[in-house]
Amino acid sequence: MKNKTLLAIAIACSPALAMAHNISVGQSVPNVDVASHGEIVLQGEDTTFQAWSTQSMLGKVRVIQAIAGRSSAKEMNAPLMAAITAAKFSEQNYQTTSIINQDDSIWGTGSFVKSSAQDSKKEFPWSSMVLDEEGSVANAWDLASESSAIIVQDKQGKVLFVKEGTLNEQEIQQVLTLVKENI
Numbered sequence: 001m002k003n004k005t006l007l008a009i010a011i012a013c014s015p016a017l018a019m020a021h022n023i024s025v026g027q028s029v030p031n032v033d034v035a036s037h038g039e040i041v042l043q044g045e046d047t048t049f050q051a052w053s054t055q056s057m058l059g060k061v062r063v064i065q066a067i068a069g070r071s072s073a074k075e076m077n078a079p080l081m082a083a084i085t086a087a088k089f090s091e092q093n094y095q096t097t098s099i100i101n102q103d104d105s106i107w108g109t110g111s112f113v114k115s116s117a118q119d120s121k122k123e124f125p126w127s128s129m130v131l132d133e134e135g136s137v138a139n140a141w142d143l144a145s146e147s148s149a150i151i152v153q154d155k156q157g158k159v160l161f162v163k164e165g166t167l168n169e170q171e172i173q174q175v176l177t178l179v180k181e182n183i
Contacts, residue, residue, distance in 0.1 A: 020142065021141055021142050021143055021144070021149060021162065021164055022141060022142045023141055023149075023151060023159055023162045024159065024162075025159050025160065025161065025162060026158060026159065027158070027159055028054075028153075028157045028158060028159065029054055029057075029064070029141060029151060029153065029157070029159060030054075030140050030141055031053070031054050031055065031140075032053070032054050032136055032137050032140035032141070033051065033052070033053045033054075033136070034051065034052045034053070034099075034130055034132045034133075034134075034136050034137060035051050036133040036134055037049040037102070037114070037131040037132070037133045038050050038051045038052040038130060038131070039051075039052035039056070039128060039129065039130050040117060040118055040121040040129040040130070040131060041121075042121060042122070042125055047118040047121055047122065049131065052130050054157075056128075057097060057128075057153065057157060058155065058156065058157050059155055060092075060093055060094055060095045060155060061089075061093060061094045061095075061152075061153070061154055061155055061179055061182045061183050062094070062095055062096065062097050062128075062151075062152070062153050063080075063084060063096050063097070063150065063151070063152055063175060063179065064096075064097045064098075064099065064149075064150070064151040064152075064153065065077060065080075065081065065096065065097070065098045065099070065148065065149070065150055066098075066099040066101070066137055066138065066141065066143055066148070066149040066151070067098065067099070067100055067101065067147075067148045067149075068100075068101050068104035068105065068138075068145060068146050068147060068148070069100050069101055069102045069103070069104055069105030069109070069110070069113035070104070070105055070106060070146060072146070073104075073146060073147055073148045074148070076147070076148040076165065076166045077148050077150055077166060077167055079167075079169075079172060080150060080167050080172045080175060081096070083172055083176060084096060084176070084179075085124075087176060087179075087180075089179060089180075089183060090183060091126050093155075093183040094179060094183055095126070095127065095128055096124075096127045096128065097127070097128040097129075097130065098117075098120070098127060098128070098129050098130065099130045099132055099137050100113065100117050100129070100130065100131050100132060101132050101135045101137065101138045101143075102114065102131055102132060102133045102134075102135075103132070103133065103134055103135030103138070104135055104138060104145050104146065113131075114131060117129055117131045143164065144164050144165075147164055147165060148164070148165065148166070149162065149163070149164045150162070150163055150167055150175065152175055152178045152179065152182075154182045155182070160178045160182065161174065161175055161178055
């Protein structure tokens with residue numbers, strides 16, 4: 001009887017285990033390119049898109065927020081984003097990179113996700129914003145759907161912290177400390 005119960009639990013948990021990301025502390029994030037849409041850049045009052053690659057994240061300490069194109073995913077780590085904004089880290093040494101997975105949005109909301117990302121770039125012009133139309137980053141990094149992943153990397157691209165899901169207060173403070181120590 002115990003074996004049947006354990007087997008049932010193992011089978012029930014196996015999809016969750018398969019969804020685990022493939023990002024390791026001490027390593028670089030897996031390389032990935034986003035050609036469709038890509039990084040959102042400002043041109044005067046308008047925005048445009050350009051191809052983006054993980055290689056472009058070298059040279060600054062970064063908090064990478066990889067999120068599904070859903071408001072619920074954005075809200076998961078809004079307290080961290082607010083704390084980062086309040087900390088006013090040096091733009092020369094630090095940058096937030098938000099990667100929005102448009103492929104993981106509620107059906108029919110893709111254009112809203114795109115315009116919202118463009119509006120966010122206008123509101124936070126110092127941040128790097130990437131709109132990933134095809135979900136290339138989420139696929140390459142094996143990220144969970146409908147979620148948010150937070151990754152801290154140093155200037156050389158080495159991962160210092162990674163977590164999928166909502167960060168608690170202790171983890172938010174850990175992220176802020178890692179950024180301060182590595183700037």
